[in-house]
Amino acid sequence: MSVFSELRRLAEAPHNDYLAAAARAGRPVVGAFCTYVPEELVHAAGAVPYRMRAVGSSGTALGDTYFSSANCSFVRRVMDQGLRGAFDFLAGIVFMNGCDHNRRLFDNWRHANPATGFSHMLFVPHAGSPACLAQYRLELDKLARVLRERLGVEVTDDRLRASIALYDRRRRLLRELAGLRRAPEPPVTGTEFLALMLAVTAVPPEDAVELIERALEEARAGRAPAGTPKLRIFVTGSCLEELSHLELVESHGAVVVADAVCLGARTFDRDVGDAGDPMDALARRYLARVSCPRMMDDVKGRMAYTIDAVRAYAADAVILEKLEFCSMMSGENYIAGHELAKAGIPSLALTRELYGGEVGQLKTRIQAFYEKVGNRS
Amino acid sequence: MITAGVDVGTRYVKVCVVRDGRILGADVRELAGVFGDVVRASENAALDEAGLLGVQVRRKAVTGFGAAAAARLVRRAPHFLSREVPVLDEGVCAARAVTELVPGARTVIDAGALFVRSLALTPDGRITDRAVTEKCAAGSGRFLEMIAASLRVPQEEVSDVVATAANPYRMSNSCAVFAESEVISRVNLGVPGPDLLAGILVAIAEKALTLATRAEAAPPVVVVGGLGHMPSFLRVLGDVLGQQVSVVPMDPQLAAAYGAALLAAEPVVARTRSRGA
Numbered sequence: 001m002s003v004f005s006e007l008r009r010l011a012e013a014p015h016n017d018y019l020a021a022a023a024r025a026g027r028p029v030v031g032a033f034c035t036y037v038p039e040e041l042v043h044a045a046g047a048v049p050y051r052m053r054a055v056g057s058s059g060t061a062l063g064d065t066y067f068s069s070a071n072c073s074f075v076r077r078v079m080d081q082g083l084r085g086a087f088d089f090l091a092g093i094v095f096m097n098g099c100d101h102n103r104r105l106f107d108n109w110r111h112a113n114p115a116t117g118f119s120h121m122l123f124v125p126h127a128g129s130p131a132c133l134a135q136y137r138l139e140l141d142k143l144a145r146v147l148r149e150r151l152g153v154e155v156t157d158d159r160l161r162a163s164i165a166l167y168d169r170r171r172r173l174l175r176e177l178a179g180l181r182r183a184p185e186p187p188v189t190g191t192e193f194l195a196l197m198l199a200v201t202a203v204p205p206e207d208a209v210e211l212i213e214r215a216l217e218e219a220r221a222g223r224a225p226a227g228t229p230k231l232r233i234f235v236t237g238s239c240l241e242e243l244s245h246l247e248l249v250e251s252h253g254a255v256v257v258a259d260a261v262c263l264g265a266r267t268f269d270r271d272v273g274d275a276g277d278p279m280d281a282l283a284r285r286y287l288a289r290v291s292c293p294r295m296m297d298d299v300k301g302r303m304a305y306t307i308d309a310v311r312a313y314a315a316d317a318v319i320l321e322k323l324e325f326c327s328m329m330s331g332e333n334y335i336a337g338h339e340l341a342k343a344g345i346p347s348l349a350l351t352r353e354l355y356g357g358e359v360g361q362l363k364t365r366i367q368a369f370y371e372k373v374g375n376r377s
Numbered sequence: 378m379i380t381a382g383v384d385v386g387t388r389y390v391k392v393c394v395v396r397d398g399r400i401l402g403a404d405v406r407e408l409a410g411v412f413g414d415v416v417r418a419s420e421n422a423a424l425d426e427a428g429l430l431g432v433q434v435r436r437k438a439v440t441g442f443g444a445a446a447a448a449r450l451v452r453r454a455p456h457f458l459s460r461e462v463p464v465l466d467e468g469v470c471a472a473r474a475v476t477e478l479v480p481g482a483r484t485v486i487d488a489g490a491l492f493v494r495s496l497a498l499t500p501d502g503r504i505t506d507r508a509v510t511e512k513c514a515a516g517s518g519r520f521l522e523m524i525a526a527s528l529r530v531p532q533e534e535v536s537d538v539v540a541t542a543a544n545p546y547r548m549s550n551s552c553a554v555f556a557e558s559e560v561i562s563r564v565n566l567g568v569p570g571p572d573l574l575a576g577i578l579v580a581i582a583e584k585a586l587t588l589a590t591r592a593e594a595a596p597p598v599v600v601v602g603g604l605g606h607m608p609s610f611l612r613v614l615g616d617v618l619g620q621q622v623s624v625v626p627m628d629p630q631l632a633a634a635y636g637a638a639l640l641a642a643e644p645v646v647a648r649t650r651s652r653g654a
Contacts, residue, residue: 058547061617065590070512295434357549360562 003214011198018203045147051201071353092117174268185224190256219272229255237321293332382637385443388490392423396639402427438641470636476502484594488604495588498598510586539609542575605629
């Protein structure tokens with residue numbers, strides 16, 4: 001069986017055999033809500049970091065008891081899943097102040113108190129200045145203390161260095177696989193890559209490395225699942241976990257060749273390295289890698305990253321994704337649309353609900369956009 | 378004492394003429410055409426059924442989305458004795474009707490045309506908490522009407538059609554307008570109509586679940602409002618809530634008007650001055 005089929009299976013369920021095996025071996029699983037939560041730190045505390053997701057969600061009926069319909073569908077669906085017991089395998093969750101919706105998710109989670117162990121909020125500064133870096137470093141120390149108190153494992157420098165080395169390896173392998181998508185016939189579609197990202201952030205990193213190596217092996221063997229795409233697409237956004245949505249984007253002969261999303265470049269951009277104090281290095285990497293729109297001092301950096309990546313991956317167009325009611329992506333997409341236009345890169349801003357069913361409208365807009373881009377060349 | 382309750386909803390006007398808790402006459406009619414004409418026609422029809430004249434009605438109360446407008450109307454053309462017409466909250470009226478007919482009910486789910494409302498009651502019928510759907514039509518009877526019309530299923534056949542659904546479709550939109558587009562997309566993708574309609578009932582029932590959970594509602598659950606006419610909705614609601622639900626033992630659409638008529642006879646309400654002018 002192709003490893004990509006296995007990855008798809010792992011991507012489509014909130015829990016999997018790897019996590020069950022880790023639990024049997026006595027390793028707790030700790031959820032993390034954002035790419036600004038250093039997985040290395042959680043791993044060094046003896047736990048398996050697990051990227052929180054709404055995969056498998058069937059609705060928001062219980063989530064809506066805490067949120068209104070003007071909240072983003074990610075938090076409403078995750079809350080719903082939590083209240084239904086989908087995350088009862090967790091020993092704790094590290095929340096992050098990514099946006100107001102996420103902050104309220106933390107408040108509501110503590111109030112509802114589902115059986116998901118401890119809840120900790122990692123406060124990440126909204127900029128990358130030296131003062132912010134120092135503050136973030138203090139927050140990481142606090143997280144390490146919380147993990148020690150909750151899991152009983154001291155995060156020593158040696159343990160942290162070992163975890164950093166493992167995660168750097170995972171990042172290098174992911175970058176290598178992502179790099180293969182530069183080829184005229186990409187060996188991995190955007191949907192397959194997203195499935196891989198969902199899978200490798202839901203299994204112990206040791207298993208993740210093995211899965212990525214198998215994927216790389218298959219990719220290097222000359223597979224070309226979509227042949228030569230008619231259009232090469234770059235995708236930006238924040239929360240994007242619906243395989244069906246990327247399948248829609250990749251219909252009509254287009255293939256996603258690169259991205260700047262949470263379950264993508266933001267996860268594997270830039271290594272931590274092994275120089276100096278590991279906690280300092282960790283803090284530096286997380287505030288220096290390709291940023292998220294929540295970071296207020298790096299708009300230019302994000303625009304430059306997108307334009308460089310569009311050129312490096314020979315992308316024909318950019319799709320700017322956002323979830324309904326995401327104010328950060330609204331502002332970001334407005335700026336990005338203008339900046340991309342100045343660079344001569346066509347873009348389409350798509351707004352959707354997570355696992356929403358607006359297939360007809362989205363399909364029409366995507367088809368019209370592809371037709372417009374196709375007519376340019 | 379003879380009292381009347383007028384419930385001016387977003388889709389229907391309901392009037393109940395009551396003496397000592399017993400319904401003497403009632404009318405339900407669609408709110409289409411000139412507002413004042415429809416409300417007066419409904420009142421007259423209920424009075425005719427009761428065999429009464431307007432002057433015989435000692436007190437009256439109005440409720441519903443259009444209650445304030447109806448109260449103004451009555452003050453301008455007073456064919457009832459009292460010119461002071463209290464405007465009452467729909468939830469309070471529905472709860473009053475339920476406590477009259479189902480003593481001991483702890484939760485009232487009022488599933489009407491525009492709103493779904495959940496009321497938590499104490500064992501002696503006082504409201505302790507309540508939750509109402511938000512600004513839009515999703516999760517309401519009108520939502521069901523829109524989708525049924527899109528699928529060309531007459532309203533009176535919806536319940537039977539839903540009973541044939543093999544695999545209810547899960548709606549992913551919380552907005553009725555987008556949901557209608559979603560339904561059209563799904564029709565084009567070959568999802569059977571009964572499955573889509575059943576999905577709408579599940580969506581409405583899940584709204585009710587959200588509201589009931591928010592209001593920390595307890596069993597037994599009693600349903601009022603137009604959707605109470607639909608056996609399929611009651612079945613789906615019971616499944617979603619995970620408990621038995623019953624419908625109020627009267628025309629569920631009339632419940633709020635009946636509750637308003639009961640409250641009109643009560644001293645506290647009788648002293649209430651009309652508002653909303």
